[in-house]
Amino acid sequence: MRVDSNVSLWPLQHGLQDIYALQVAHSVDDFLLTNRELALQLAGTAALRSVREGLLVHEDCGELNLSLYLDQRVVDVFDPGRSAPDLQGAGLDDFCLAMEGVSHFLYLVWYASHDRSVTLLEMELQAEIDKFVMLRGLLAGAAGSGSADGALRRLFANVSFHTDLGTEELARYQDANRLAERYCRGLERRYFRGGSRAELLRELRGFYRLSRSDKLHRIKRMDAATGN
Numbered sequence: 001m002r003v004d005s006n007v008s009l010w011p012l013q014h015g016l017q018d019i020y021a022l023q024v025a026h027s028v029d030d031f032l033l034t035n036r037e038l039a040l041q042l043a044g045t046a047a048l049r050s051v052r053e054g055l056l057v058h059e060d061c062g063e064l065n066l067s068l069y070l071d072q073r074v075v076d077v078f079d080p081g082r083s084a085p086d087l088q089g090a091g092l093d094d095f096c097l098a099m100e101g102v103s104h105f106l107y108l109v110w111y112a113s114h115d116r117s118v119t120l121l122e123m124e125l126q127a128e129i130d131k132f133v134m135l136r137g138l139l140a141g142a143a144g145s146g147s148a149d150g151a152l153r154r155l156f157a158n159v160s161f162h163t164d165l166g167t168e169e170l171a172r173y174q175d176a177n178r179l180a181e182r183y184c185r186g187l188e189r190r191y192f193r194g195g196s197r198a199e200l201l202r203e204l205r206g207f208y209r210l211s212r213s214d215k216l217h218r219i220k221r222m223d224a225a226t227g228n
Contacts (some may be wrong), residue, residue: 009077012102016130019201020091024113028105031066031126032075039069051162053097055104064112068101092154096131121172122212127216128180131155133204152188156181179219183207186222 013028033039033056042056052071057064077094107126111118136151176212191200207218 007075009075009076009098009102012099013106015043015134016103016106019133020205021201022106022110024106024109026109028068028102031068031105033067033069034072034075036069036071036136039067042067043069044192051164053101055101055108057108057228064108066105066108069100070101074098076143092135095135096155099131099134100127104132119212121176122215123174124176125179125183125215128176129183129207132180132184132187136188147158151158152181152184156184179216182223183219186219190222190225220228 009028011031013024016022017024031208033042033183039054039056042058043054052070052074056067056069059065063074074094077091078098104123104127107123132155137153139151156177159177161170165173187200187203191203207215210218
């Protein structure tokens, strides 16, 4: 369900697919939904009333039905008639929300196409990593943006979570954020500051395809290798 022929999140999806060397037959634009009331009907829950992004998933007889809900104001930031998103304040929040939604969509679609199951923790962990990698690249080329490794501070310092989250959800988001910070700090030290782009891409692409348990082991090994 395309919200507007002039607004596209495809550049974000294409950027992630290029980083991770992914082949996916579907575009996120075809599954994008900005009507909150319709999203609530599809979700069958009131949980979306207080959030601005959510991946709606329904599995029926082995068929996966998806919609990505994003608040219209978030999508408007990517209108080609506007300048590039300002990566400060609300602009950064909108960019991260859009990145999170596209990351969730791409991760689930790619894994489903390879008949592999995923957990919610894995999806949240990957979304945090994707936001860091994309933001790190943007900040590195943005004049006046401060140090490139400011991406770590912006994404992982003074993090707050939505007050409506249940105990289990809150724990999952906290775990994903904590694990992603450890991994991204390892990326910063080991690859962004001293390694080659080829080495970075090899690491990111390998990590993306690991199982949940192997991802956790990989984070521990990176901690040990960087002396954390």
